[in-house]
Amino acid sequence: EDKVVQSPLSLVVHEGDTVTLNCSYEVTNFRSLLWYKQEKKAPTFLFMLTSSGIEKKSGRLSSILDKKELFSILNITATQTGDSAVYLCAVEYVAAGNKLTFGGGTRVLVKP
């Protein structure tokens, strides 16, 4: 069964700190890996990664994929209290449809 594992489960940091979130996967026929941010309700899309070694950036957030070692990292620099959320990693594999297999998420709490 396809598996996506995120670590750590949770972390607490102070504003201005940098956080690194990990996502490893055991997915055959990999197609893409996606990161989402979930605050109160709906997950919101952050990044989609398909190629190994190419960093995607959006402001203080960045992510990179290693298809050889089957993992991805999400970095958040200069954290702010608004970054407090659950960060979800999901993997899509080649199959009928665009089903995503989600990891359990990392809960990030940024304290002032």
Added chain:
Amino acid sequence: DSGVTQTPKHLITATGQRVTLRCSPRSGDLSVYWYQQSLDQGLQFLIQYYNGEERAKGNILERFSAQQFPDLHSELNLSSLELGDSALYFCASSGTGGWDGYTFGSGTRLTVV
């Protein structure tokens, strides 16, 4: 507003009952996906419809069913409800202009008492 509309936002019902959750995808999106999020299971894929046809199926219980109508809205029917069905049910949609991930609706929180 993500453009994906789910109703109702909250639902409280008794065990054994049947409920229907509704989802309207973003304008122009043909694919609709249903996910269940519970505290101990995370986000679990239930089912996908594409332009009215079932496209992919996850670990959806036999008590659950879904359909997508000609106007592309979708309904998820949950019957013979059990306490363990209490969860957040998300609908998501995606477009046809290349795969760029889902857009999620705000979810329906179902509480079975």
